Amino acid sequence: MTDIFDVIADGTRREILQLLLQRSADEDAGTAVSQIVSELGISQPTVSKHLKVLRDAELVTVREDGQRRLYSLAVGPLEQVDDWLVPFLVDAYGDSAPDLVTVSVLPDGAAHAAEVVGRAAASAKHAVQSALKRLGA
Template sequence: MADIFDVIADGTRRDILRLLLDRSNVGERGTSVSHIVHELGTSQPTVSKHLKVLREAHLVTVREEGQHRYYSLSSEPLDEVDDWLVPFLGDDAAAAAGVPVLTDSAAHAAEVVGRAAASAKYAVANALKKLPGR
């Protein structure tokens, strides 16, 4: 799988992600390729190429209905970007972004819990992959 930072480095892919986010915020269950092409003013082959990259990075999901495909945002892979970015925000910027500022002991406890949760998520995901029929 491509590095998430490489995937979102492309402006067209960021535009697609923003469009899908905006559409999901108004209750849309998916956005057609033709709608994306129309909104971005980009060619269908270009949009399809970028959607493939986003699909492979698990940033979008696709639902097929007949010959039509509807894409939706799947923002979980962006958690890695968020985790990387938060330390650069500083206490003031973090507080402005709604991230609570923690004491040193609370921050350490949060880090320990976060690492444990990430390890558990990884273990469960790998166990599920090994189940028959997956």
Template sequence: MADIFDVIADGTRRDILRLLLDRASAGQDGTSVSHIVGELGVSQPTVSKHLKVLREAHLVSVREEGQHRYYSLSAEPLDEVDDWLVPFFTQDGELQAAAAALPDSAAHAAEVVGRAAASAKHAVTNALRKLPGR
């Protein structure tokens, strides 16, 4: 399997992941290849090539219905990226030292709450960016 950082380094693949995330946030259960092609303005063979890479990296799952394939985001592999990035956002390792002093269950709870807060901040920031006049 390719390194997760190599997989997400490609802009088209990031665009596909963003589209799948947006569609999932809107309650869509899977997105067709033709929808991705139409939204991104990229050729079908190019989209299929990138979806194959994303599938092999376990970043997307596919559901087949007849001749149609519907793709959904599987964000778990991005935890590796998140784990790598988090130390860059802490000041002098203070948060890491504090987390290391916590019992495992408390450290896990703090991590879950922190991720939820970061996710909520990201969603609000994106929603505000989409408002007219911004």
């Protein structure tokens, strides 16, 4: 599998992901390549090349609609980035870590509860990993 960090290191791919994220928040059924080209001002071959990399990394999904291909964001692989990043935030800020921007369809109270639980789980995971390192395991 492609290293997710290599994939998101490219600024153009991050712009495409951000555009797809914005469109998913608007409950869009997918974004055509021509729309990405138009909104980002990038050539169609360049967009297609980056979409292939994003598709191979499973960061986007594609569905056919006639002759058009509609792309949508798939955030699952970004959990790997989150798992790597959270310990740095916990170490740096402790309980006063800044709120992370989340996109969800959960009501505000449930989304906040999920974020708190997720942050607690990441903190516990980091504590266990640190303890195991100290024990030489």
